[in-house]
Amino acid sequence: MIKDKKFLEKIASNCIDKAKKLGATDCEVIVSNSISETVNFRNKNIDESKRSDGIGIEISTYIQKKKSNISSSNISEGNLDSLITRCIEMTKITPEDEYNSLPDKDLLATKHKDLELYDETSISNEKKIDYLKQAEESAFQDKRITNTEGSSFTQVKDNFVLANSLGFSMGYQSSIYSASCEIIAKSNGSMERDYEYTQKRFFSDLKPPETLGNKAAERAIKKLNPKKIKSEKIPIIFEQRVAKSLLDPFADAISASSFARGTSFLKDKLNKNIFSKDINIIDDPLISKALGSQIFDSEGVKSSKVTLVKEGSLENLLLDTYYGKILKMKSNGRSGGTTNLYFENGTKS
Structure with missing residues (x-):
């Protein structure tokens, strides 16, 4: 389960407090958590299923016009204390740069509208597999489709908080669902491959699996038996x-x-x-x-x-x-x- 905002805010706030106590004149912290789940599918079978759950922190400390950065995927209290101490020590020996600073306070975000960046829907592996199966079955409706390079479905959920010593602390959740299908077509000695993909913030906005498979097949078939065109100056439309x-x-x-x-x-x-x-x-x-x-x-x-x-x-x-x-x-x-x-x-x- 993705870490909640309060958990991330507390880590960021504690890091800023510690950095200030150690001599930082300013500090910025980004704490993020990302969970990714992927199913790879090929020729009616699961090729691979994988999941990652990672948390990361980035710390920037300033001593007047000196600045250093440090990052880690270990958020234990002991490691964070060590990170901040090391970052401060690096900052002390870093050359000054007159342009180093946090943003002007009046430019920082204060309130915002809902941009609809997060979908709570969690897609089970069974549903991912069913989606990919339908996509490949649709592609193989044309006899010129002879094989597949595989299909993939990925769901990513993120949450993060950015905080700094100016009193700014904000964050939000986001999600991305994506699917792809790569198909091989063959006809009259010509063999080509192509793919189609779909990527959206909300699962319900993805292309239907049949559309994904049909479009991948259509793209591969269109590339079969290519012909040269004569050299000429003509208007073009980019795909x-x-x-x-x-x-x-x-x-x-x-x-x-x-x-x-x-x-x-x-x-x-x-x-x-x-x-x-x-x-x-x-x-x-x-x-x-x-x-x-x-x-x-x-x-x-x-x-x-x-x-x-x-x-x-x-x-x-x-x-x-x-x-x-x-x-x-x-x-x-x-x-x-x-x-x-x-x-x-x-x-x-």
Whole structure:
């Protein structure tokens, strides 16, 4: 059973108190608990069933402008005392950095709406197996499907608390359910494989197993007996699985760290046009049930929707506290990177 919020809060609070007594001017603690259950299935049989239940703690201590971090998966009182002592000792010998600090207190989250990130539903292994069995059976309805690379179902439940010496202490539970099915198709000497997956915060929002299997089969079959097309200049539409990766280099380039270090290929492009005027790019951590949604970032800064590109112009960066200070800009809650990053819909479909 996942650890409750009060249990995690007490650990975090005790660690902050101990760090302050040992000389820390500030302290930040993240305590998390994660339970993961996975069933792997192949050719009508269970291939593997595994479960992990882990707890972890991350401690950051500050002595004025000196900072050190330490982490562990052992939360016994004796080990925590040792961790904090070691972290303080490391902080004392760490060089000062004028940009080291906790976030501004007025930027920290205070209250929030329910983003529907946690589903209490617990899926038994029998139900996981039945789901995967139905998916594979659906895929094999087409005679061109000759084998499977396997199917998998995973359920993850998380709980965490982030606390700091400014009096901030918040946390929440989250869940993720995911399933995948990989299929092999064969026809006229051609053999191809492809997969389909589904991943949601709530179990009831997953694709039906029949849809998962049918789509995996359809993808594999479409790849059979491929033909070359002639070289030409034509408009293209990126398939959804590929399209989402197009924004990865852009996200890396607009991180505050890349700008502060001068390593971004967009380093001189803030408030300048970098795309067509038809392009708008949004990062929104407040979408209900979305996989990237969060109430606050990894420093406790409250989440907010940010327009990164407006009508082709680069309007905002992904800012955390440290690199934001270097750039003389305030954090916009992007410590840890993007959340739900997307192109705004265009005018055609």
